[in-house]
Amino acid sequence: MTQTRPLGAQISHMLKDRGVDVIFGIPGVHNQEMYRGIEEAGITHVLARHEQGAGFMADGYARATGNPGVAYVITGPGLTNIMTPMGQAYSDSVPMLVISSCLDETVATKGQLHQMKDQRAAAETVCDWSEEARTAKAAYVLIDRALTEFQTARPKSKHIQVPISVLQQLAPPAPSQPLSVSRVVPAPGVIAALVSALEGADRPLFIFGGGAADALPPEEVGAVLKAFGAASFTTYAGRGIVPHDAPLHFGSTLARPSSAEVLAKADVTVVIGTELAEVDTWRDTSGISGEIWRIDIDATNLSSVPQNGCALKLTAEEVLGDLHDSVQDRSMVAQTAWQASKVADMRAQWRAEVDAERPGIVPVCDALRDCLPEGTMIYSDMTQFAYTAKEVWDMDRPGHWHHPTGFGTLGYATPAAIGGAVARKGKPTMAIIGDYGFHYTMQELGVAVELGLPLPIILWDNGKLKEIEESMVRAQIAPNAVVARNPDFCKLAEAFGAHAAAPKTLSDMQTKVRAAFDANGPTLIYLTPDISNAK
Structure with missing residues (x-):
C-alpha cells in the first residue's frame, strides 16, 4: 500500500531515493511543508545563516562530490537571496537544484507576504531553467528532469517552485527512479x-x-x-x-x-x-x-x-x-618541436611576472602549499591571494581547487568550503578569502562552529579592495571607496566560538595551519602582507 503524504514531505523522500543525502537551507512559514519529511527521509539538513550562504554551501558540496547540491528556500526574499549562488553555479557548471515555495496566485491579490511580480522569471535570469510545479506529478517530473540533465548535459543550476497550497496537499509517492541514461560512444x-x-x-x-x-x-x-x-x-x-x-x-x-x-x-x-x-x-x-x-x-x-x-x-x-x-602499446615517445627547456624557461618567466605584479604573495603561496595535508580541497574567493595562487600553485590532482570564476562573486569561499567539508568528512578542506569578501558571508562561520568542522579559513587582509584600487590607478581614476573599516577578525571568530590565529612568520603560519586541520572546529588564520617580509 502506497503511503500518501503532503507533497512537501514526498519531495524529500523522492530526493533521498534519488541519492540526495544533504539539503542546505532555511525554513520559513511558506516552505515549512518541505521540512516535514526531511528527517523521516533520512536526509541531513544544514541550517545556513542566510540563503546566499545556503546556496554557496550547496555549490561547494556539489563541487566536492560531483553530485547535485540541493537547497530549500522560501518565497520571495529567500529566492532572491540565493540567486547570486545560482548565478555562480550556472557560470561554473555546477549541478545545483534550488526548490522554493511560491504564492498560489499573484494577480488578483496584492500585498501578500514575500510577494514578487514574477518570481519564476526572476530566477530564470541566473539559472538554466526555472519552472513552477502546480501538481505533484509536475514536481516529480521536474525533479527527475533536473537530475537527469545534471548527468547527461553540461550541469548548471536549476530552480523549481511549488505553490504553498500544493506543498500542503496529500500526494502519492514519486514514481520509481528512471533508468540511468548512457551517453553515445564516439565512432x-x-x-x-x-x-x-x-x-x-x-x-x-x-x-x-x-x-x-x-x-x-x-x-x-x-x-x-x-x-x-x-x-x-x-x-x-x-x-x-x-x-x-x-x-x-x-x-x-x-x-x-x-x-x-x-x-x-x-x-x-x-x-x-x-x-x-x-x-x-x-x-x-x-x-x-x-x-x-x-x-x-x-x-x-x-x-x-x-x-x-x-x-x-x-x-x-x-x-x-x-x-x-x-x-597503450607504444614504446616510443614522439619527438616534436617542443623543447622541455624552453617550456621551463617560459614558466619561470611567467612566475616572475606574477610575483612582480603582486609582490610578496608568491612566497606565502609556496609556504602554504607546502604545509597542507595530501588531498586538501581548497575553496577560494575573489582576492589577490587567490589570483596569484591560481597561476603559480601547481595541483597534484584535479577538482581540488574551486573558485567563483565566471560570475565572480565575493563571499563565496567560506560557505562553499563548509559545504565541501560537510561532503568530505575526515578529509582536509580549506578556505582562502580576502578581508572584504569575508564581510559578505562571515555569519556562516557560525555554521562551521555548529557542525564542528576542522576547517582552516585563510583570511588575507591587505586592508582594502586592493585589486580595485590598482585598476582605478591604471585607469587614472583617483582611488576612492576602496577602504573599509575592518573589525578585529580574530576576536570576531572567537565570538562565534571558532579558533583564531594571527601568525607573524611563514613558519608560524605553517604550524597554525597544520594544527587547524586537527582542531575541533574552524580556525580563522589571519594573514597580512607583512608576513612575507617577516623573519
Whole structure:
C-alpha cells in the first residue's frame, strides 16, 4: 500500500531515493511543508545563516562530490537571496537544484507576504531553467528532469517552485527512479582522425578545462601527452589534470599575455572541456591559429570552431579514454618541436611576472602549499591571494581547487568550503578569502562552529579592495571607496566560538595551519602582507 503524504514531505523522500543525502537551507512559514519529511527521509539538513550562504554551501558540496547540491528556500526574499549562488553555479557548471515555495496566485491579490511580480522569471535570469510545479506529478517530473540533465548535459543550476497550497496537499509517492541514461560512444573513425592529426603535427598542444577534471587520472593524461609529444596548458579550473612535473606542461598560465605567442606556434590544438572565455585568457582572442579540435558537451562552445577545425560533442572521458587506449602499446615517445627547456624557461618567466605584479604573495603561496595535508580541497574567493595562487600553485590532482570564476562573486569561499567539508568528512578542506569578501558571508562561520568542522579559513587582509584600487590607478581614476573599516577578525571568530590565529612568520603560519586541520572546529588564520617580509 502506497503511503500518501503532503507533497512537501514526498519531495524529500523522492530526493533521498534519488541519492540526495544533504539539503542546505532555511525554513520559513511558506516552505515549512518541505521540512516535514526531511528527517523521516533520512536526509541531513544544514541550517545556513542566510540563503546566499545556503546556496554557496550547496555549490561547494556539489563541487566536492560531483553530485547535485540541493537547497530549500522560501518565497520571495529567500529566492532572491540565493540567486547570486545560482548565478555562480550556472557560470561554473555546477549541478545545483534550488526548490522554493511560491504564492498560489499573484494577480488578483496584492500585498501578500514575500510577494514578487514574477518570481519564476526572476530566477530564470541566473539559472538554466526555472519552472513552477502546480501538481505533484509536475514536481516529480521536474525533479527527475533536473537530475537527469545534471548527468547527461553540461550541469548548471536549476530552480523549481511549488505553490504553498500544493506543498500542503496529500500526494502519492514519486514514481520509481528512471533508468540511468548512457551517453553515445564516439565512432572509432572520429578518434582515428584525431590520432592521425596529432601524429602528423609538428607542435601538438592540448588545453584542458574544468570539464575534463574527472576524465582520466593525471598519470594517464600524462601518458597521452607523452605519446604524442604534445605540450599542454590548463585553465584555472583544470589544474591538476596534467601532472605538474610533465616536461612540456605550461601550467595554468593562459592569462599571461605572451601565452598567445605560444598558442600561435601550435599547428594542432585540442581544446577539451573549456569555453576559453574571457576569464580564462583575459584577452579578446586566444591566439590559436592552427588546426583546432574542440571537445565539449555544450554545443554552444562548439559553434565558434573555424573551418580548419573539428567540433565534437563528446565528453572528455570518452575522448581521452580512447586516446589513452590508442597509445597503450607504444614504446616510443614522439619527438616534436617542443623543447622541455624552453617550456621551463617560459614558466619561470611567467612566475616572475606574477610575483612582480603582486609582490610578496608568491612566497606565502609556496609556504602554504607546502604545509597542507595530501588531498586538501581548497575553496577560494575573489582576492589577490587567490589570483596569484591560481597561476603559480601547481595541483597534484584535479577538482581540488574551486573558485567563483565566471560570475565572480565575493563571499563565496567560506560557505562553499563548509559545504565541501560537510561532503568530505575526515578529509582536509580549506578556505582562502580576502578581508572584504569575508564581510559578505562571515555569519556562516557560525555554521562551521555548529557542525564542528576542522576547517582552516585563510583570511588575507591587505586592508582594502586592493585589486580595485590598482585598476582605478591604471585607469587614472583617483582611488576612492576602496577602504573599509575592518573589525578585529580574530576576536570576531572567537565570538562565534571558532579558533583564531594571527601568525607573524611563514613558519608560524605553517604550524597554525597544520594544527587547524586537527582542531575541533574552524580556525580563522589571519594573514597580512607583512608576513612575507617577516623573519
